[in-house]
Amino acid sequence: MSAVTAREHHWDSLRAFLMLLGIPYHAAMVYHSRILWDVQSPDKSEFLTFVSGVLVSFRMPAFFIVAGYFAAMMLEKRTAAEWLQGRLIRLGIPFLTGLVLLAPLQVALIDLNSAMTGAMPMGAALHVAARDVAHPGFSWIMHLWFLPALLIYSLLLVIGRSWLHGPTRARLAEAARSACLRAPLAGLLVLAMFIAAWDVSVSLSKDRMLATDGIFAYLLAHGLDPYLRYLPLFFIGVLIRNDPDMRRALVWRKGWQIPALALLAAALASPLRGQVGETLTITYEAIDGIAAVLMSFTVIGIAERFWNRPDARIDRIVDASFTIYLLHHPIIIGLATLFLLADWPPLLEFALTCVIAFTVSYAAHRLLRRSAVALFLFNGVPISRKPGGDARPQTGITTLR
Numbered sequence: 001m002s003a004v005t006a007r008e009h010h011w012d013s014l015r016a017f018l019m020l021l022g023i024p025y026h027a028a029m030v031y032h033s034r035i036l037w038d039v040q041s042p043d044k045s046e047f048l049t050f051v052s053g054v055l056v057s058f059r060m061p062a063f064f065i066v067a068g069y070f071a072a073m074m075l076e077k078r079t080a081a082e083w084l085q086g087r088l089i090r091l092g093i094p095f096l097t098g099l100v101l102l103a104p105l106q107v108a109l110i111d112l113n114s115a116m117t118g119a120m121p122m123g124a125a126l127h128v129a130a131r132d133v134a135h136p137g138f139s140w141i142m143h144l145w146f147l148p149a150l151l152i153y154s155l156l157l158v159i160g161r162s163w164l165h166g167p168t169r170a171r172l173a174e175a176a177r178s179a180c181l182r183a184p185l186a187g188l189l190v191l192a193m194f195i196a197a198w199d200v201s202v203s204l205s206k207d208r209m210l211a212t213d214g215i216f217a218y219l220l221a222h223g224l225d226p227y228l229r230y231l232p233l234f235f236i237g238v239l240i241r242n243d244p245d246m247r248r249a250l251v252w253r254k255g256w257q258i259p260a261l262a263l264l265a266a267a268l269a270s271p272l273r274g275q276v277g278e279t280l281t282i283t284y285e286a287i288d289g290i291a292a293v294l295m296s297f298t299v300i301g302i303a304e305r306f307w308n309r310p311d312a313r314i315d316r317i318v319d320a321s322f323t324i325y326l327l328h329h330p331i332i333i334g335l336a337t338l339f340l341l342a343d344w345p346p347l348l349e350f351a352l353t354c355v356i357a358f359t360v361s362y363a364a365h366r367l368l369r370r371s372a373v374a375l376f377l378f379n380g381v382p383i384s385r386k387p388g389g390d391a392r393p394q395t396g397i398t399t400l401r
Contacts, residue, residue, distance in 0.1 A: 011066060013314055014303040016321035018063040020358070021055055022143070023328050027353040028052035030336045031346045034274030038106070038142070039113045039336040045346040053270025057288050058262075058295030060146070061195075064230040065296050067150055068237020071157055080158045087154045090380035094326060095147040097377040102330050103140035104133045109333045116340040138222070143329040149227050153234045177246060184249035188258070188297065191250070195232060196289030202229045203285045207278075233292070252301030262294035322379050323365035324358065331357045 028048040029037040075083055108129040115125035141148075180187030202225050209221035240247035252258045269291050272284035307314070332353055339349045368374040372383045 010303040010307040013307040016318040019325040025055040057266040057291040061292035062296035064233040065237040068234040069241040072238040072241035093380040192290040192293035196286040199285040199289035265291035320365035324361040327361035
């Protein structure tokens with residue numbers, strides 16, 4: 001089973017698209033009627049609540065499948081040590097930059113939001129903001145959580161490669177592969193049911209840990225979700241890179257049945273998100289897990305059909321997508337706080353937030369592109385040392401590789 005060697009443009013485009021979906025998702029969460037986000041508008045929107053529920057069903061699951069695909073692809077070209085060193089720089093440096101430069105700003109804005117809503121006087125909010133900024137904590141990770149997750153998954157991939165090729169496990173894997181290739185639809189549904197069961201287990205385990213006293217139980221709960229939740233999806237991405245036949249069997253290519261089932265599952269899961277009660281939680285996690293697999297392989301198929309060609313305009317967005325993801329979060333928090341001063345419809349505020357967050361963060365990336373140091377800090381792109389000691393940005397390298 002040989003891996004694909006030709007450049008597949010749609011994988012870059014899809015990864016960027018999934019990262020950009022963070023803008024409408026987080027902007028919609030401001031108006032969620034059941035879940036309290038970092039900042040919360042007093043005006044709720046059932047439509048935006050539904051939209052956020054549909055987006056969350058596939059955005060990160062598909063992202064981690066794509067990330068696993070790229071991980072396996074890059075390991076074909078480098079030694080494990082070289083690849084891990086590269087991952088540590090490309091993911092670790094932006095993570096540290098975000099913690100140092102973005103997290104304090106977000107923490108302060110969230111605290112000031114309390115004053116804007118009238119929950120506390122401005123003087124008290126400023127005091128709380130100063131205290132929180134001076135005392136970093138676990139909550140500072142916020143939207144940066146996926147970076148350490150990818151580092152952990154990458155390490156597990158390198159450690160587990162030889163273990164996965166043991167004779168017994170290889171025979172089981174080959175039997176499962178043969179069954180899937182004989183009946184691709186059944187294989188996809190079995191995979192969806194497995195992820196559904198995994199998500200239910202992670203969710204229930206997290207709830208049990210949160211109900212247990214102690215800091216260890218608290219940290220373990222937040223290690224289970226989201227860090228353990230997306231682990232199998234990452235390895236599904238590795239699988240479909242290493243096995244083109246499995247990729248062709250699982251990725252949607254034609255027909256309406258799989259997209260229809262995917263949309264139905266996402267639409268059914270969305271109203272259940274944030275509902276109180278163990279039965280509702282289990283039902284939500286199960287349906288959402290099914291939607292995660294079906295929607296992910298549907299959007300991968302759509303990207304393969306429509307985005308698998310070079311396009312300079314798309315390439316510029318792809319190049320900026322990592323920076324946009326890092327910067328959009330504090331921008332949305334700031335805009336949500338400012339919109340507390342306005343009495344506008346939620347959909348208008350949502351639309352303005354999306355446009356402004358994208359425009360400002362994209363413009364910021366174009367400025368970062370002018371500085372090798374800034375590109376290194378925010379995108380982990382190594383600084384190119386030219387003769388004479390000049391440090392210049394590597395304008396030819398994509399920020400997503």
